[in-house]
Amino acid sequence: MKVALLLALTVFGAAACSPKAGGGGSANLKDDMDLGSAAAKVSVVEYASVGCPICAKWQKEVFPAFKAKYIDTGKVHYVFREMLVGQGPEIAVAASGFLVARCAGPGKYFAVTDAIFKDQEQAFQAPRETLLDVAKSVGMTEDQFNKCINDEKAIQGLNDRVEHHSRDDHVNSTPTFVINGKGMEPGYHSLDEIDAAIKAAGG
Secondary structure (H helix, E strand, O other): OEEOEEEEEEOOEEEEEOOOOOOOOOOOOOOOEEEOOOOOOEEEEEEEOOOOHHHHHHHHHOHHHHHHHHHOOOOEEEEEEEOOEOOOHHHHHHHHHHHHHHHHOOOOHHHHHHHHHHOHHHHHHOHHHHHHHHHHHOOOOHHHHHHHHOOHHHHHHHHHHHHHHHHOOOOOEOOEEEEOOEEOOOOOOOHHHHHHHHHHOOO
16 A cells, blocks of 8 residues: 655544655664564565555464564564555554554554554544554553553654655555565565565575
8 A cells, every 4th residue: 555644643633645656675773663583684674554454464364474484483583664554544543553552662562553453444443442442452541542642742753754764765555575675566475475585585
């Protein structure tokens, strides 16, 4: 899906514009969220959005086997980079969802994003209720949730990350995978396709 930059965010609304097209980058960034050994021979960077249906499909169908085969065995350092895609509810759910994941803390970040991917369709229909339930599942109160999704500094931080990934890494679609610095064609990829790309990268 095409990426949009977050220009202004209310609790569940955003304005968007289109960035430049491009390919992807893999240099480690201080705000990256990651899994696995940083010393692994292969790095797999995924640019994705919790509001992207194709990303949700990949997370449900491919990621568990990918994680077991590569991340849990120390063969791959997996890096997740936040993007905002689509329009209306897709951007609103993604923006608020990423804010909640960051507020939950590094140890619970992926628990939040996994839950949003799992309940994505429900989140599109009832965004506040669904994301509040996710927040509570990782120990946040409703007051903490409200403060989190309305934190102007955090919103600006998310906007800066998305803008950097679009402008400097030249990513304009999600999901986009970059393996040891080489970008794959944006979109859904089977485990076999990921296997081949990792093998080509020396993994």
